[in-house]
Amino acid sequence: MIAVRCTRHGPPEDLILQELPDPAPGPDDVVVIVHAAAVNFTDLLFVADGYQVSLPAPFTPGSEFAGVVAEVGERVTRVAVGDRVAGQGMAGAFAERIRRPADSVTPLAPDADLVAAAASGVTFATAYSALRSVADVRPGEWVTVTGAAGGVGSAAVVLGKELGARVLAVVSSPAKAEFCTALGADAVLDLSRTEDVRARVRELCGGPDVVLDQVGGELAEVLLRATRRRGRFVTVGFASGVIPRIPLNLVLLKDVTVKGFEIRGFTEHEPEAAARDAVELEALRDKGIGAAVSARFPLERVTEALRTVADRTATGKVVLTTAAGRAGAP
Template structure:
């Protein structure tokens, strides 16, 4: 089968397309013919060997995929060859076939194309957990989303507005803020040109944010935390800005702020009941018309370009790699 391969740690240019052996079906796993795979920021960290865990060389990048079940391993129930599924793995999705634990895949929600389904599971499951499971968001509350034009950011804006929250989108340019506005954000902050803390306070009438969802980190985490109301919540889900922030804990103490970390890989492994509820909630939102925003679709041979564009923060929503034939709806 054809697969993207990282043979040396480094940048996106290290990723090439090779012929590699197809995975063998093992107990508890499902073999999927991949239709599409999404590009996520952690893919770049794995390629650079900068993620929290290291993956040995060579490997196939990609965590998020959609496709059709080709075979099921011993002990797997609920899936059969031909089923339309989407799912996630640590690495391995950017290939014509992927072997995934049965717990890590789910049926494609009715109404989603394969490209949309590939862009859905990781970002939208992350967004739902950040907002609901960790963030305990309620209708009418102020939610600040940092990096609001990225893959996870757009998902957070989309889900939050559909749950009735009042969203303040924060991004690095007016053009990127327009993306969040179209998804329902009530206000926007260009955090390169504006003071993030001051603007959050102004928009909320001085009260501060009820919840901050932060996939960016870097120098924007602390001012966002300072703009949270007493008793608010801060959920950290990544560091796309580059630097891991060091937060003064006296801010957490004095404002009685709840800080939660969300790393989806371990949440899926350790919180099966919460994940089931999140999937049910997302399926209902899809039934009500929610669709992931996809800004670019690249062919597998163009995978290095797709990765480079995400590394340079050019896209304004999810980037997807088309690998197999798109199933007609």
């Protein structure tokens, strides 16, 4: 099989394509023919060795995928050869085949759109649990989402509306503003056209009840200052590359709750809430609610796909497709 390999940590331009032996399943594993793999900002961090958890090189990047089961281990009964499934993990998805524990993949309908399934995994789970379980978003509240045109951000716009909130999308260009408006955002703040962000936020929504921030940097403090009294500020990442230093006097004076969300830790430490969120999110997916896929690249153009995410020029989700995925057959 062909796989993308990170042989040394660095920029996406250092990645190579390599022929590897097809994986064989263990007794409790499945081997999946990958049709589509989503490209996430965390993949860039793993490749650059900039994530909280380090993956030693060499490794195959890619954290979420969808495809068709090719082989099953002798003890596997949950899925069968030919089933469509989606799955997640820290790495391994940027390849033509992947081996995963059978209990870690999600069975899909026989006619499931595998590109949509790959794109709607981690980002939708992150956005939903951050809003539902951590921020405790209530109907009618204003939710401000930074990086709103990206993967997690666009999911938060859609899911915030599903939770009954009003959403203010914060973006960095007119094209991204137009994209978020089409997603259903109630208001959009384009940073490229705004000099006084705090004043503009208050003009648009009076001040957010909830901030879902994945950008960090100076913007984080500005939005915290704009937040209503007793609001909730949830940080899910620092795409700007700058971890903000929040003055605690702001937290004290505004009685704001500041929380962090990281999906792996949430799933591990709050399994009941994570399971409930997964069930609710699956029901939303059954209604046709999923990621907006804006760009598809063949696996061989992985560097270009990752660079699109790194440069923050993409809207919605970027997806890699394999030869099997483009052929539409196992």
